[in-house]
Amino acid sequence: MSSVISDIxxxxxxxxxxxxxVGDTVRxxxxxxxxxxxxxxxxxxxxxxxxxxxxxxxxxVRKVVQGVGVERIFPVHSPKVDRIKIVKQGKxxxxxxxxxxxxxGSRATKIQDKExxxxxxxxxxx
Amino acid sequence: xxxGIIGKKIGMTQVYDKSxxxxxxxxxxAGPCFVxxxxxxxxxxxxxxxxxxxxxxxxxxHFKKAGVDENLKVLKEFSCDDLDxxxxxxxxxxxxxxxxxxxxxxxxSIGKGFAGTVKRHHFRRSPMSHGSKSHRIPGSIGAGTTxxxxxxxxxxxxxxxxxxxxxxxxxxxxxxxxxxxxxxRGAVPGFKGGYIIIRKGKA
Numbered sequence: 001m002s003s004v005i006s007d008i009x010x011x012x013x014x015x016x017x018x019x020x021x022v023g024d025t026v027r028x029x030x031x032x033x034x035x036x037x038x039x040x041x042x043x044x045x046x047x048x049x050x051x052x053x054x055x056x057x058x059x060x061v062r063k064v065v066q067g068v069g070v071e072r073i074f075p076v077h078s079p080k081v082d083r084i085k086i087v088k089q090g091k092x093x094x095x096x097x098x099x100x101x102x103x104x105g106s107r108a109t110k111i112q113d114k115e116x117x118x119x120x121x122x123x124x125x126x
Numbered sequence: 127x128x129x130g131i132i133g134k135k136i137g138m139t140q141v142y143d144k145s146x147x148x149x150x151x152x153x154x155x156a157g158p159c160f161v162x163x164x165x166x167x168x169x170x171x172x173x174x175x176x177x178x179x180x181x182x183x184x185x186x187x188h189f190k191k192a193g194v195d196e197n198l199k200v201l202k203e204f205s206c207d208d209l210d211x212x213x214x215x216x217x218x219x220x221x222x223x224x225x226x227x228x229x230x231x232x233x234x235s236i237g238k239g240f241a242g243t244v245k246r247h248h249f250r251r252s253p254m255s256h257g258s259k260s261h262r263i264p265g266s267i268g269a270g271t272t273x274x275x276x277x278x279x280x281x282x283x284x285x286x287x288x289x290x291x292x293x294x295x296x297x298x299x300x301x302x303x304x305x306x307x308x309x310x311r312g313a314v315p316g317f318k319g320g321y322i323i324i325r326k327g328k329a
Contacts, residue, residue: 002318004307005139005153012141031146056140080146 009055014077020059022047022097023090028061028074029082040082043072046090048097062100069101127222128212130204130325131156132175133308135233137318141299141309151299151309156324158306159218160194162201164209171206173218174198176321200321221303228327230294233316237288247281291315295327 020026027044045063048071052058057076062069074081133156143149163172174189176199181189186197193215206212223229243249243264252260264283268276293315300309308324316322 002136002153004155004305005137008141008153008309009139033145075148078146078148079142 012055012077017076018084018086020047020084020086021089022050022095023092024086025088025090026061027085027087028072029085030074031080031082044087045070045072046097046100048100050095062097127208128171128173128204128206128218130202130323131218131220131222132159132173132200132202133157133322133324134176135314135316135318135320135322136307138313143299149299149311150313151311152314154308154310154314154322154324155306156220156308157218160192160196160198161212161214161216161218162189162192162194162198164212164214165203166209169205169207169209170203171209171212172201172203174201176200202323204325219303220301220306220308223298223301223308223324223326225298225301227298228295229298229310230292230325230327231296231310231314231322232290232292232325233314233320233322235287235289235291235315236317238286240284241286242283243281246283246286249281 024047026047027042029040029042031038032041043061045061047059048062049060055077058073060071060073062071133154136153136155138152140148140150159173159175161171162174178197178199181197242262244251244262249264251262252258254261267280296310296312299311314322
């Protein structure tokens with residue numbers, strides 16, 4: 001990449017940002033404008049993917065609302081993302097958790113004791 | 127003020143606007159251009175841009191007459207509303223543009239080589255399966271004995287790209303006079319490092 005472009009992208013970078021991993025449950029505080037007021041809106045869910053690198057890095061947060069999956073993609077360095085809070089750290093073996101999209105019910109969470117949870121889920125599904 | 131400037135495409139990236147939304151931009155190194163000649167009758171100014179390793183004797187004489195020491199690579203004429211305000215040898219920089227204004231960009235599109243009608247003219251494809259043997263062929267190119275020839279201008283396969291293309295109404299996202307940079311919203315014809323001409327839009 002040309003040095004001119006990397007300079008421009010460097011200016012886009014945030015100095016400090018919360019580091020998180022795929023599988024973590026996070027709460028993203030995004031700035032939204034209502035009328036002429038600006039306020040923060042939280043969006044809590046599981047990080048199912050991280051894409052890109054540097055100034056162009058984005059991440060996808062998925063949550064299930066009343067049985068309907070909702071995903072939002074945020075740029076990591078977007079000025080609209082005020083801060084990111086890690087609610088829960090997850091243990092996963094994939095970089096992209098797209099398999100969660102095919103799951104129904106309370107199977108969107110996977111943490112340290114995931115094996116216990118998985119078996120109970122399987123019984124429930126069967 | 128001049129109506130345009132010569133530049134070089136550097137590449138694309140993205141920046142955030144004031145509301146925090148992502149804007150796709152093309153980065154262009156534009157200028158500094160040097161005024162090489164003026165024509166009072168046609169109200170045009172000839173400017174040059176880029177460094178050539180060497181120029182022909184006639185061209186370097188042309189540059190010397192204007193007081194430009196460098197050998198310029200690209201020469202282009204622009205119309206100008208105020209000829210008296212411009213001297214020979216003067217530098218034209220990106221500050222002739224304003225952030226938020228509209229410009230049009232002329233460049234040479236990337237050559238695609240010999241391309242078929244599907245790619246070149248957006249013809250529809252034939253069925254790819256179910257016994258079809260014609261996949262990307264153009265189909266009929268005209269009637270039979272009457273007229274007994276193919277009409278001129280019939281769209282067929284051939285060389286695609288590598289021709290002059292102008293994109294209008296691109297908005298100027300940012301200018302950086304120190305680094306001679308212009309950031310335009312959207313794509314610009316041509317490959318990275320290609321020479322392009324930026325002109326002021328009407329609005």
